[in-house]
Structures are given as structure tokens and as C-alpha cells.
Amino acid sequence: MMKFGVTSNLAGVVDGWASVAQDQVPYATAVALTRTAQEAKRAVEAALPSVIDRPTPYTMRGFRLWPATKTKLVAEVDFRDSFGKGSHARDYLAPQVFGGTRKLKAFERSLQRVGLLPAGMAAVPGAAAKIDAYGNMAQGQVVQLLSYLRAFGEQGYRSNITQKRKDALSAGVKGKRGMSYFVGRPGGGKKPLGIWLREEFGQLGSSVKPVVLFVKTPTYRKRLDVPGISARVIKERFTPNMHMAMRQAMSTARRPVGPSKIV
Template identity: 30%
Template sequence: MLPLSQRFGLYRSSLANRLAASMDLRITSNAKQFQRGLNNAARKQVPFAMSLAINEVLNEIKRNWEKTLRRRLDNPTPFTMKAFAIKRATKRNLRGVIFAKAIQADYLLWQEDGGTRKPKRRAILVPVGQRVNKYGNMPRGAVGRVLAMPNTFSGKPKGSSHAGIYRRLGTKNTSRKSGAKLKLLVSYERKARYKPSLKLISGAAKTATARLPQALLKAMRRAMK
């Protein structure tokens, strides 16, 4: 008989299709593998106990993932901290899944896998010396407010290779032809490079391998009471 830790299946969804951004870990098992050598009473409780064990470990993985976000990301937003959800196993379906919700997965994947991100629209907006909220992001509607300021324009200045939102420094009536100095407020970036920093999936696999045997024994004792 295989060791208990090897009789659970751990699967990660394919990340080949970035448009369908997904990040999940699935824990599955086969009750028949655990029922050998047990009496009838214990055998009947195996599916229920296994579902409890899988769900307990998924809850622990979720807590670990949230701790990792706080530790690895710079002041993550409440929206980011609500990224993860669990589809629980049942005694009739011994498959549990922990996953990142679609919107959060779209950007957390870059922190998990690394790589070069290209914007879906024209550019990635990066504030430069511009006020950001407590999470380090530009507040909603900030770009529109910046563009509404006097002597502010969007584009690539003559003689510059960098596009963005600029302000002409000087009097309120500074003209385009006055040779006024320009201050970059928001930079338009064509791409952003990321290094893998979260390691959520590898950490979850280690947790599942280490914790599932203990969780199953605990669940069997509970089920047999």
C-alpha cells in the first residue's frame, strides 16, 4: 500500500492560456485506496473523513497564502487580500480546490510565475512623484483629475522618447512654444518585468503533503465517535 501522503493527488491548473488567467491547487483522492483492511463501520466513514481532511488542509493553505501576500507584497489592498476562495470536497466528491478569483489572478500570476507583462490596452500607467493611496496605487479617477489640471497634457514631448502625462512648469498661461520645463506625472510603460516572489503553489503542495496524513487520522477519529 502506498504511503498516505502519496495517495492524495495534487494538481495545478494549466497556466498556458494567460487570457483565462487561473491559479489553483486541487487535492483529490480515491476512497477505495483507504478502505482496505478496515472493518465495515470504519470503511463507511472513509469518504466523509477524507472530505474533512481535504477541506481542513485547504483552509490551512488559504491562511498561508494570505500570510504570504502580506509578507511579500507592499501593503496589499483589501481586494487583493480577498483573492482566494475554496471549492470544498464532499463525501460524494473527494476533490477540493483552492484558487485565486479571476480578477486578482490576472495580476497575482505575474508575482507567482514571473515574466514580462504587456498591457492589454495602450500602456501600463505608473505614477511618478504623484500622490497615491495608502496601498501605493493611483486613486480611482486620478488620471482624469491630473489631465484636467492647467498646463497638463498626455503624449510624447518633442525630443523625448518617453510618453506619459506631463505638466508644463511656469505660469498658468505657459504655452507649448515657450520652452517651459516639463514634469512627468504619470509614465506610460510598454511592459513590466516581474520576478517570481510568491511561490504559492509550491508552498501549498508542501503543506498538503505534510498535513494530509495527520488531518485524515484526526478526521477518522472524529467520524468514528
């Protein structure tokens, strides 16, 4: 788990504000901490495209801010939980921050559950994969593969293709060439293990193309220096943010009213 908080010894900053009511100090501190954490979060997000090729909007929203309060003077930035049925941001961002291997994606877990993806291996796009604008395999093709390979779980079993439909696709329909998917090592075992597309050309024979290749689960080195980025932002921005918050607190603080004098 990645988490960093913004905390500080406030003595040096508060010395110059001795005249401010003490109940304004916690409020100003919480504001300064939260602003600094927001700036650190933005700095981390700005660094993402330099370590991840064409990060998706989902990835760019992979960090979440928990603001400081008057009673909890710590602002935190951590990985965001998943959106709906998607993967947790921690699963694929943590290896970039800490190094190590990433967790399997939902597609890979489905293939592994039905015994198609061997343990210790990951699935990567092959030459026949359809790629979206972010360099990932198109979701429509992922769904097509899971359906064809009958890899949907119990909740999605109705999405799995029937044998009758498989036979029709293999024979070719409405003038289209026949096609089928299979998992294996074509070419007499000389080609890499993966999911392959076989296209039928009638009397001209057939061809096979790799859609997904199974490779050893990659190990990542640390590339996104979240601790270093946040430390730099804290050093540069906390004191200015604290002074600004204190000035705002002073401008909005209620001034004590002295006793009335009757003349």
C-alpha cells in the same frame, strides 16, 4: 490558470479505522481535504506581503477555496473572479506565480483604447501622481485623468470633461493656478513619454511634472511559490487532519442497534 487540488491515497490512513462504518470515510476525507486546502490557502496569503509591497485587501482576497464533498474528494484553490468591475485576480497574481507579463489594468486599457498608450507599454505613477496607502495611484486622480483625456468608454462618456471646462482649468479659477494635462515627451522630446501636468504661473511661466509614465510592459519572474507552499502544507497537515476528521466521524456516527431481547 492556477489550480491545485489536495488528493491522497487513503489506504494507509484508513487501515487504522477498519471498525468505522464505511459511509463515514468519504465524509471524513472531504473534511480533511477541505481543512488542508484552507491551511494551504492561508499559507499562500501569508506569503503575499513578502512578494507584493503593501498588498491591498482586494489582493489579499485574490484566492478562493472550493471545498471537497463526499462525492468529489478534491479540494481546490484557484484565483478568485473579479469583484464588480475590478480586474481579475488572475491578471495580476498569475505573473507572480508563473512569471511572465501581467495583463493591462482597466486604466491602461482605457488609455490604449483611445490611442494614448502605445502597444507593449504599461502605465506607472510619476512624480506628480497621488499615491494611496497601498502604493497605488489614487483612484480619484485616475478618474480625473480619464475624464480630462476623454478616455471613458461609451458607457461613461458623460464623465468626460468638456472643452469649456478644460479652458477654464487652463486659465485658472477662483484664485487657483491654471493647469492642464497632456500626453507626450516634453523638453523637446528629451523627457519620457507619459501623461504630464502643466501648471501655469501667469507672468512667471509654467512647469511640467510627470503624473504617469509609459514604460515597456514589465516581465515578472516567479516569486510566489504556490505549488511549493501547498505541497509543504499537504505533506505536513493532511494526515493529522484526516485522523482528526475520522475521530469526529466516529463520535457522531450512528451505532447499529442490535435485535431486542424479550425476557
